[in-house]
Amino acid sequence: MTLTTDISGPNIARLAALLADPARAQVMLALMDGRALTAGELAQAGGVSPQTASSHLSKLIDGGLLAVASQGRHRYYRISGPDAAHLVETLSVLSEEEPTARIRTGPRDAKLRTARICYDHLAGSMGVRLLDGLLANGALAGDDSNVRLTAKGEQVFSDFGVDLGALKRKKRPLCRACLDWSERRPHLAGSIGAALLDRFLDEGWIRREKGSRTLIVSTEGLRRYEGLVRR
Secondary structure, eight states: OOOOOOOOSOOHHHHHHHHHSHHHHHHHHHTTTSOOBOHHHHHHHHTSOHHHHHHHHHHHHHTTSEEEEEETTEEEEEEOOHHHHHHHHHHHHHTOOOOSSSOOOSOSOHHHHHSEEETTEEESHHHHHHHHHHHHTTSEEEETTEEEEOHHHHHHHHHTTOOHHHHHTSSSOSOEEEEOTTTSSEEEEHHHHHHHHHHHHHTTSEEEOTTSSBEEEOHHHHHHHHHHHHO
C-alpha cells in the first residue's frame, strides 16, 4: 500500500530554509534598520565572500524577502517590505536563547533597548509605550493582536502632521501590532507607525545613530513624543 500526501498551501518550509542559513539570517538582520546596502556591505555583514554573498542574495530575492534596485554602477538591496521585516522581528523574539539565570531579553545596549528602528517604525521601550499611550488615550482601539484607528485618532494624527488620506490609499494596513524584540510586548507598526517615525526624523526630533539601529531622541523629540503618549 502506497501512502500519498497532498501538500497544499503556503510553502513555509522553503521560507524557513532561506532563513536557516546563518549568513542569510545576518544579511536580513543587517537590513532591519530600513537601509539599502550593497552586496559588498552585506557580504561583510554575513561574514562570507562576495561570491557567496551573491548566491545568498539571489536566493533571498527569489524567496521574496529582499528587493534590489540599480543606481548607476551599484545594486542596492533592501528588505522587500513590512511583512518580511515583521517576520524577521518575530523570529528575533522566538530565537532568543533560554537563559540559565535572570531573564534578559533583546540587546544589552541600553540605548538600543530604549529606541531603535524596526524596518521603518519605532521600536524598543519607547515604541511599546507609544502604542500603550495611544490605546489608553483613545487614538487607537483594540488589543495586542488587532489594533484599529478611532475617530479621535484621526484628529490626533492629522494634528501631528500625518496625511491619513494618503495612507488609506495604500494597500498596507494602517495599524499593526509588532511584537518587540526586547520588550516582548507589541509596538506600533503599519503605515501609521511608519508615518509617525518619518515625521520625527523629518523634523530632526529623532536621528539615526550611524551604523546602528539605535535612534537618538532630542529634547524636543521627547516633548512631542510625550504629547502623543499622554494626549
